[in-house]
């Protein structure tokens with residue numbers, strides 16, 4: 288069990304290490320492994336996918352696409368409780384994402400010059416749903432509802448098969464609700480490569496979405512850096528949570544929130560930052576008690592070994608450390624949580640006060656649980672409807688408009704030495720002069 292770390296006693300290098308991500312430890316090796324997987328998928332397509340499925344998931348597949356009959360019969364066995372819970376989560380996520388629908392803009396910048404900004408859905412999207420450690424139907428909703436509300440033409444889903452060579456019925460039910468027709472049994476870096484470049488069976492898509500382990504996240508980075516690959520949403524790797532708590536926090540609540548992310552994987556990271564030593568020691572005791580009762584105790588314990596319990600001299604230092612870490616999830620359990628939130632700059636999603644566990648956002652409050660990790664919440668946003676859309680501009684100039692801004696355009700074109708640009712305007716102004724002279 289990790290011990291309390293006194294922030295003020297660490298050197299600058301130790302501070303950096305304390306906030307480093309465990310999943311990035313063997314980055315060079317990871318890059319090489321993923322590069323090789325992508326190359327093999329590009330070369331051998333479906334055969335490579337089946338080979339990696341056998342190697343990493345221990346399943347020998349006949350067909351990569353899950354047949355419709357299996358999907359339907361699998362869904363029919365689900366209990367009504369599970370369906371109703373998925374229905375409730377679906378509805379809240381749909382409401383929150385529908386509210387994000389962007390407004391088109393139209394303004395006349397100069398009389399006769401009309402500029403518009405419009406939005407359209409990205410046509411073909413690939414959704415990755417993790418499945419190595421646990422099947423995640425909630426991730427299907429986060430990705431699928433967004434694609435559905437945006438109006439994407441094609442949404443395909445890739446997820447690793449379970450040991451029976453199929454997919455959890457909860458995933459299939461959630462996918463059906465989101466209108467996803469094509470489900471492929473394919474996980475890891477190979478699934479990302481398949482969606483980015485296409486294979487005989489899996490269609491190439493324009494943009495890939497979804498979280499995953501470090502292999503998946505690295506593959507997304509690599510395919511997005513080639514011109515013939517696909518765009519990606521963000522680096523959304525192993526789960527992270529930082530809890531910022533003061534003397535008023537409930538240690539049992541804090542411990543449960545830390546453990547809820549620790550159970551995602553051994554390379555997940557849970558961090559507690561506080562200005563109160565008693566709160567930290569009580570949380571560690573609670574954490575030990577709760578950990579021992581968890582079925583996924585081994586995974587959570589491995590992750591807790593990467594955890595940090597940081598004691599700062601005051602709440603302002605706590606805020607500074609929190610902003611430096613830039614967590615995927617930030618839980619604020621302090622006396623003045625809703626006031627403090629305005630000082631917290633970098634986080635994928637923030638949970639305010641004792642009654643807002645991260646599990647709420649993971650499943651059913653309506654916000655998206657696909658969030659940037661590795662500190663990328665400094666610059667990347669949480670997944671939202673706009674990620675499934677593209678914006679573009681339209682401009683329409685009247686005769687009055689080109690007359691009005693034409694001379695300035697010609698001057699700027701001359702300044703850049705680009706005569707053809709100048710000519711495109713000069714020709715029009717000359718034509719207008721002749722037309723108007725002759726009228």
Ligand SMILES: NC(=O)c1ccc[n+]([C@@H]2O[C@H](COP(=O)([O-])OP(=O)(O)OC[C@H]3O[C@@H](n4cnc5c(N)ncnc54)[C@H](O)[C@@H]3O)[C@@H](O)[C@H]2O)c1
Nearest residue numbers: 417418419420447474475498499500523525526551657658
């Ligand atoms: N950031 C987010 O928004 C977010 C949301 C949900 C889940 N997550 C994270 O997603 C991750 C899910 O990970 P997972 O492992 O359960 O499922 P996963 O589907 O991401 O990965 C499983 C796949 O990894 C590949 N793999 C496993 N070992 C490998 C190896 N040695 N070499 C090459 N490939 C290998 C296999 O192909 C396997 O199918 C967790 O880390 C979780 O924390 C993040």
Ligand SMILES: N[C@H](CO)Cc1c[nH]c[nH+]1
Nearest residue numbers: 423425426526527649656
């Ligand atoms: N906490 C994960 C995002 O990092 C999402 C999730 C899915 N199911 C449970 N939790």
Ligand SMILES: [Zn+2]
Nearest residue numbers: 526547548649
């Ligand atoms: Zn979670």
